[in-house]
Amino acid sequence: QVRLIESGGQLVQAGGSLRLSCTTSGLPFPTLSMGWFRQPPGKDREYVAAITRDSGLIFYQPSVKDRFTISRDNVKNTVYLEMNYLRPEDTAVYYCASTRGRRLSDPNEYDHWGQGTQVTVSS
Secondary structure (H helix, E strand, O other): OOEEEEEOOOEEEOOOOEEEEEEEEOOOHHHOEEEEEEEOOOOOOEEEEEEOOOOOOEEEOOOOOOOEEEEEEOOOOEEEEEEOOOOHHHOEEEEEEEEOOOOOOOHHHOOEEOOOEEEEEEO
């Protein structure tokens, strides 16, 4: 059974930091690219960051570049999102997802998704 479980979301003040984790099972994790997406209240799901299977390529949405860091541990089958200098506009449900594809910013490219974790940034 494929499972992706996000954790680490919580309420934080603007300027603060959080580390999200996404632990997977039932997937050939080391062979897959992984992405983080988020869905702000009342808005569509949007791309945040992605990392290829060997961490050789890493991509970020411009609004989070230099504040967020995506990383992975292929032994623990886990992908992380370190978020610093959080802003109220970062408030969203954050999802991780896996893909064998190449269009890493396209949510339609992803095969499996977690249930999401809520991040709320207060001003």
